[in-house]
Amino acid sequence: MKYRKFLKKIDGDNIGYESATPEIVANFIAKDISERLGSYASINIIDCCCGIGSDALALSKVCNFVLAVDKNKERLKIAEKNAKISRCKNIKFICADIFDLNLKNLKEEYKLNVAFADPQRRLTENGKFKRTSNLAETSPNTINLINFLRTEIPDMCILASSNAEVNLDLPCEKAYIGWEGRKGKRETLLVLYFGNLKRCGVSAVVLPACAQICGTKSETENKENFSDKPLKYLYEIKDCVVKAGLQNELTKLTECKIWTEKFLTSEKIAESNFFENRFKLLAVCAHENLIENLKKFNAGKIVIRGKIMPEEYTKMKNEVEGILAKFKGKEKIHIFLDDKSDKILIGKCIDF
Numbered sequence: 007m008k009y010r011k012f013l014k015k016i017d018g019d020n021i022g023y024e025s026a027t028p029e030i031v032a033n034f035i036a037k038d039i040s041e042r043l044g045s046y047a048s049i050n051i052i053d054c055c056c057g058i059g060s061d062a063l064a065l066s067k068v069c070n071f072v073l074a075v076d077k078n079k080e081r082l083k084i085a086e087k088n089a090k091i092s093r094c095k096n097i098k099f100i101c102a103d104i105f106d107l108n109l110k111n112l113k114e115e116y117k118l119n120v121a122f123a124d125p126q127r128r129l130t131e132n133g134k135f136k137r138t139s140n141l142a143e144t145s146p147n148t149i150n151l152i153n154f155l156r157t158e159i160p161d162m163c164i165l166a167s168s169n170a171e172v173n174l175d176l177p178c179e180k181a182y183i184g185w186e187g188r189k190g191k192r193e194t195l196l197v198l199y200f201g202n203l204k205r206c207g208v209s210a211v212v213l214p215a216c217a218q219i220c221g222t223k224s225e226t227e228n229k230e231n232f233s234d235k236p237l238k239y240l241y242e243i244k245d246c247v248v249k250a251g252l253q254n255e256l257t258k259l260t261e262c263k264i265w266t267e268k269f270l271t272s273e274k275i276a277e278s279n280f281f282e283n284r285f286k287l288l289a290v291c292a293h294e295n296l297i298e299n300l301k302k303f304n305a306g307k308i309v310i311r312g313k314i315m316p317e318e319y320t321k322m323k324n325e326v327e328g329i330l331a332k333f334k335g336k337e338k339i340h341i342f343l344d345d346k347s348d349k350i351l352i353g354k355c356i357d358f
């Protein structure tokens with residue numbers, strides 16, 4: 007029930023909570039939809055699978071009218087209760103399978119001009135929970151839903167897993183939204199914007215800052231933006247930027263160079279909402295000199311970064327920290343396994 011922290015005003019069952027969009031994300035997407043369609047006189051939106059209503063409630067604050075549909079009677083009841091608690095009077099609830107509805111008639115009746123959907127990605131299979139990133143496996147099936155909606159309501163906003171492969175015959179913007187979830191876990195969600203909601207090819211957003219980068223995923227490498235060696239500072243790039251492939255755009259904003267897919271580097275210290283962590287590089291050393299260097303920087307604990315299997319990670323961490331324990335070091339030091347060379351980088355996190 008830890009989701010209560012994120013959905014303060016929302017009532018719901020456990021599965022409803024797990025599937026609900028966190029309030030910070032729902033509010034951002036709703037506001038973003040209204041801003042993208044700022045020229046529309048009014049927005050009348052259909053939420054095709056509203057669950058316990060987190061998105062529908064957020065949409066009701068910025069839209070003229072929300073038609074909220076869900077095939078699960080219990081969840082829909084909870085969504086209605088939540089709307090009452092939040093005094094949202096502009097939502098009409100319908101319990102139905104979205105594919106059984108006559109969209110043309112509903113569009114006319116309620117003047118619907120935008121469609122929203124957050125299909126279920128957490129599924130139960132043989133009594134076990136399974137997460138899917140496959141658009142054809144979600145409930146409702148995301149591909150079928152897009153095809154069902156596209157002719158009647160081409161302005162669509164569809165939520166998907168950030169790992170989803172999107173190969174559609176319809177142009178859309180892929181917006182990757184990143185935020186800090188439960189227990190400080192980094193979360194990323196993919197939002198697909200169609201029709202007049204589309205602003206660019208791909209974008210990345212970090213919450214709560216609402217900082218955005220828009221661009222096109224660069225297929226060709228611009229050599230000038232790369233550094234073949236790490237410079238004085240290293241910056242771990244937020245997952246939403248990595249997934250969007252917008253590292254090049256980030257170098258322009260920060261005057262840094264790309265060191266690896268997940269790290270930028272610079273001589274002068276830089277700051278950005280799109281950095282997960284910033285590190286000062288302390289030393290570059292050979293594997294055999296690691297302990298000697300760690301002692302020099304008073305290391306007690308280490309965090310290993312780079313391509314390493316979990317069992318290897320634990321083994322290396324235990325071995326190194328076991329030796330360091332004898333020297334009573336106090337600092338937490340980050341070590342980076344550099345795939346481009348056989349050296350190890352030693353760094354200290356600047357922000358914590």
Ligand SMILES: C[S@@+](CC[C@H](N)C(=O)[O-])C[C@H]1O[C@@H](n2cnc3c(N)ncnc32)[C@H](O)[C@@H]1O
Nearest residue numbers: 026027055057058059060077103104124145146
């Ligand atoms: C991820 S949940 C939606 C969560 C919601 N956005 C919220 O924040 O509370 C997906 C919902 O889709 C509903 N659903 C699945 N297939 C459906 C269909 N064919 N028609 C209507 N609703 C459907 C499920 O009952 C579930 O409540």
